[in-house]
Amino acid sequence: MRRPTIVLFGDSITEESFGDGGWGASLANHFCRSADVLMRGYSGYNTRWALRVAEKVFGGFESPPPAAVTVFFGANDACLPDRSGAFQHVPVEEYRLNLLSLLQLIRSRWPTTILLLITPPPIDEDGRLRFPYADDRSGLPERTNAFAGTYRNACIDAAEELAVPVVDLWTKMQRFPGWEKNLLRDGLHLTAEGNRVVFEEVVERLREQGVSVDAMAVDLPLFSQMDVNDPLKSFSN
Amino acid sequence: MRRPTIVLFGDSITEESFGDGGWGASLANHFCRSADVLMRGYSGYNTRWALRVAEKVFGGFESPPPAAVTVFFGANDACLPDRSGAFQHVPVEEYRLNLLSLLQLIRSRWPTTILLLITPPPIDEDGRLRFPYADDRSGLPERTNAFAGTYRNACIDAAEELAVPVVDLWTKMQRFPGWEKNLLRDGLHLTAEGNRVVFEEVVERLREQGVSVDAMAVDLPLFSQMDVNDPLKSFSN
Known part of the structure; x- marks a missing residue:
């Protein structure tokens, strides 16, 4: 069976989302008989680079359109313009x-696809100082939480302008006691617990938009619904 | 970019392979910029049921053909014919x-696709007695390791007959000290460590067949290869 697809478009927090306990793998597991998570x-x-490659990225998907696309950028845009991550910085x-x-590019391509924005996560500056990138000897974090917060605001603004649902990850995560170390591994990337927060938020927002296991077809008969006395009957249709 | 696909066809050990530490998620992570793992x-x-649905399963994939397909059945076929799992039993x-x-069905559909068989895992009978299915009050395990071993042999025979590479999981796992509890969660399904064994074996066998990250194109320029003074240059082609 061709299954609906859910496409996760983003930066390293998306690229590593199929690692142990990752939010992408958890989504694939959650939708395991219903949808392919790509x-x-x-x-x-x-986002400057993402915009340059978006046609290539989405050109790879044939019809039917994805059921949903998550767009999760901003952690790199929010690098400070005068520190070691400057070449990734994009003005807010x-x-x-x-x-x-x-x-708009995704929406014009696939008008029926559910879009979901995710704001950048909060930044634990102490974590960034403990785990600087190899070539950074400045002793200064290349990201700060306050600066990331301005990108969170811009992301919320964009979501509102286009009436796209959004996971306010920057705010949500900071409600967890000890979020700095419990949810972030190096001040920026997610721990298993941080991945869990993203997974649960994404599942809930998608459900609100009608993208849920309950609303999707199950690929082939479930074992639990087979007749133990005549299992092949399940396949006769 | 359309990416090559690697399709994992099997039973519950495949269905749950995107859970925490699962071998499917680990494969997706391993091939994260190269291939989609479905x-x-x-x-x-x-296998009796799998054969009934195979056309439907593989009918869902459009061209180009998958780069590889893993076929991982036998754990259910090897249910004993006179115990609680009898309705899943298939004679060896x-x-x-x-x-x-x-x-043959997959090969005739996609002659260039790499096939990889995986034998059923060994069975820890004590584990099956500790974690029986809800409706089994017989006090007898519905699977034994010796019986599963005959299905391992049949799987190896099938692989040899068609010259298809095979992961001899039944044998491989039993070489690990304490495999019964370390690699199996309930005498049958895999722990994170057991998943790791499957992941490593599958990656190695696929590599031997020419399906590896090194042999595949990378989807879009890698961050590590960008010019920090002119990152957009990477996208000009």
Whole structure:
């Protein structure tokens, strides 16, 4: 059976989402008899680069259109412009416009596909100092939580402007006690517990938009619904 | 970019392979910028049922053909014919013939696709007694390791007959000290460590057949290869 697809478009937090306890793998497991979850995460990418490659990325999917696409960028755009991650930095207003362009591009291609924005996560600056990138000897974090928060705001604005549902990850995560270490592994990327938060938020938002296991067809008869006295009967249709 | 696909066809050990530490998720993570790993696991299914649905399962995939298909059945066929799992039991000679039919069906559909058989895992009978299915009050395990071993032999025979590579999981796992509890969660299904064994074996066998990250195109420029002074240059082709 051809199954509906759910496409995850984003940066390293999407690219590594099929690692142990990752939110992408958890989604694939959740939709295990209903949908294929396809990962299109590009480590290090910001929205400027994403916009440059979006036609290539989405050109690879044939009809029917995906059931849903998550768009999860901003962690790299929010690198500070005067620190080691400067070449990934995108000004916040351009970030907002890039998100609008990405969403409009997907929407014009697939008008019925459910879009879901995810804001960048919060930043634990202490974590970034403990786990700097190899070539960064500045002793200064290349991202701060306050600066990431301005990208969170721009992401929410973009979602509202186009009436696209959004996971406010930056806010949601900071409600968890000890979020800095419990949810973030290096001040930026997710622990298994952080992945769990993303997974649960994404499942819930998708469900609100009508994309859920309950609303999808099951691929082939479930074992639990077979007649133990005549299992082949299940396949006669 | 349209990516090559790797299709995992099997029973519950395939269906749950995107759970925490699962071998399917690990494969998806391993091939994260190269291939899509699509799970077609059907919990409880034996080869008799798989053969009934194979056309439907593989009919869902459009061209180009998958790069590889894993075929991982036998754990249910090897239910003892006189115990609680009897309705899943398939005689071992029929199991062998069913595997041959499945492989030939896939091969005739996609002559260039790499096929990989996986034998059923060993059975820890004590584990099966501790975790019986809800409706089994017989006090007897519905599977034994010796009986599963005859299905392992039939799987190896089928692989040799059609010159298809095979992961001899039944033998491989029993070489690990404490395999009964370390690799199996309930005497049958895999722990994270057991999943790791399957993942590593599958990656190695696929690599031997020319299906590897090194041999595949990378989807879009890698961050590590971008020019920090002119990152957009990477996208100009």
